[in-house]
Amino acid sequence: MEITLDMSKGALIIAKKVFSGELTRSEGKIEINKRTGMNEGSAQDFITIFLAMMSGKVYKRTFNNVTNKFLLESIRQEFGDESYRKALNAVQQHIEYYSTLGKGNLTGLQQIINQMK
Template identity: 70%
Template sequence: MKITMEMSEAAYEIAKKVYLGRITRTEGKIEINKITGMNGGSAQAFITIFLAMMNGEVYKRAFNNETNKFLFESIKKDFGKEFLTKALKASQKHVNYYSTLGKGNLSGLQRIINEMKS
């Protein structure tokens, strides 16, 4: 199933609640699934990636570029430049990790990271 921007926007609001400690990861996953129809694995991955971005940590699953750009812009708007920097660092770590898998590279994501840094 393709993750639409509408799904990503709703999932972002729920992932923020998880980050802020208002709900658990499991509650977040269930809520994303219920509200957006995103399957449980993708909902779990969305939360995991968002939390990794907020902490500047590498993540292993990937989003489409439209969702990545939306996340960077939303994190900057909602949490400020410091957290945008962490999100960009996490995504750079993801690009570096992905390049070691021998499946090509994430040039679209790299372009977005470079664009958001400036």
Template identity: 70%
Template sequence: MKITIEMSEGAYEIAKKVFSGVYSRVEGKILIAQRTGMNEGSAQDFITIFLAMMDGKVYKRAFNNATNKYLLESIRRDYGNEVWLKALSAAEKHINYYSTLGKGNLTGYQQIVDEMKNQLRAYG
């Protein structure tokens, strides 16, 4: 199943509530599936990736570039540059991890990260 931006938008709002402790990971996964139509496995992955980004930690599951970009932009908007820099660090760790798998490189995702880092340098 292709994860759409609409699904990602709904999932993001619930993932924020998992992060803040309103919902458990299991509750969040079920709510995302119910409200967006995303399957529970993808919903779990979404939460895992969001939480890893918030902590600047590597994650091993992947989403499409539109969802990746949406996550990074939304984290910057909602949590500010300090947390956004952690999210960018997590994205770079994921890109590096993926490159070790022998499945190719995430060049599109790397371009998104590079563009965002350049925006930070240009606009602060």
């Protein structure tokens, strides 16, 4: 199932609750599934990616470029420049990690990062 922008918008509301400690990761993935129809595995990945972006740490799962760009724009808008820089760093680390897997490069995502820096 493709993750749509509407799904991502709904998932972000829940992921922010996980980030703030209002929900556990497990509660968050179930809630995302209920609200957006995103399967629980993808919902778990969404939360993991959002939390990694907020902390500036590498993540290993991949989402579509629309979702990645939406997350970066939302983080900048809602959390400010410092969090945005951490998120950009996390995505760059993810791109570098992915390139070591022998599955190709995330050139579209790299272009987004280059544009947004």
